[in-house]
Amino acid sequence: MAVSAGRVATRRTTGEPAISAENLVKTYGEVTALAGLSFAVAPGTVFGLLGPNGAGKSTTIRILTTLSRPDSGTATVAGADVLARPDAVRRAIGVVTQGSGTDPQATGRENLLLAGRLHGLRGDEVKARADELLDRFGLTEAAGRVVRTYSGGMQRKLDVAMGLVHRPAVLFLDEPTTGLDPQARADMWAEIARLSTQEQLTVMLTTHYLEEADQLADRLVIVDRGTVVAEGSPEELKSGLRGDAVVIELAPDADLAVAGGAVEALTGLRDVTVDGRTIRGRVDHGASAVPAVLAALERESVAVAAVTIARPALDDVYLRHTGRSFAAAERVSA
């Protein structure tokens, strides 16, 4: 499997969406998990549901994969209504959930053969499909080993292979790289990109990694408290923000409260957030703003470790639409 992941080129498709959600509402007692969520996914693309923990991503996936019913709203997957034709939806989809669905005491090949048989594949067909997937995910050598001896990355690849065994049209990946090391994550990204570009598979993934959504998704929605607060390609979303992001890393002994106050008092710096020792804000012209930022901090005797100017990232998009930083939202919901 290739190790370098590049963002998938945006493809234009016409006709029916592969997935559509209209005004989905779901409550659990007092908790509103989804408060009217809507989006549409074009066939053969990677679509990202990005949001902090508790935003409603898993609830959305559960409804789209027929495991849960919305209180109101409608959804279709591969042309079938999830409430009216759940069997048709189940036949058309592969689902890889957060926990592994593999049997740790069985070998990789046995797991794949079982998954294939559960989907109605038989005899030589299921064996050929298992071998094909083992080869594609770089697991052929490990195919005869029991899964409990696999690394986290190998187990995750096997999970995805099992989700693909019956050649679904739509693959749902719930947090596909949580817990993986950087190399295994890059491998997974490359494989997801390949599945969509070369095999025309529609992939919906949920993630709370901003970088993952940025790298992989042709289009994405940012979900916050059960609603869509922004939608577009990562480029569209980022270029919708004016100016540059300025990121200030404070020295270990810096007084955070004093630093935050000094920076917030600066005119022209907007959407300022302080996360630990990192202060982030946006300005119209990053390069010309840096001297003023440094001077303001120096006046207050705040030591600075580094200042970086960058194009706005999805972090900044999230802040713009929700009024709080992604990291802060994750901490609140943790």
Ligand SMILES: Nc1ncnc2c1ncn2[C@@H]1O[C@H](COP(=O)(O)OP(=O)(O)OP(=O)(O)O)[C@@H](O)[C@H]1O
């Ligand atoms: N079965 C349930 N019973 C009660 N509350 C639930 C249930 N499932 C989800 N919730 C609540 O609904 C909200 C949305 O949860 P959901 O799991 O969909 O979020 P998420 O974005 O997928 O987050 P995570 O990444 O942590 O799974 C949260 O406040 C959660 O606590």
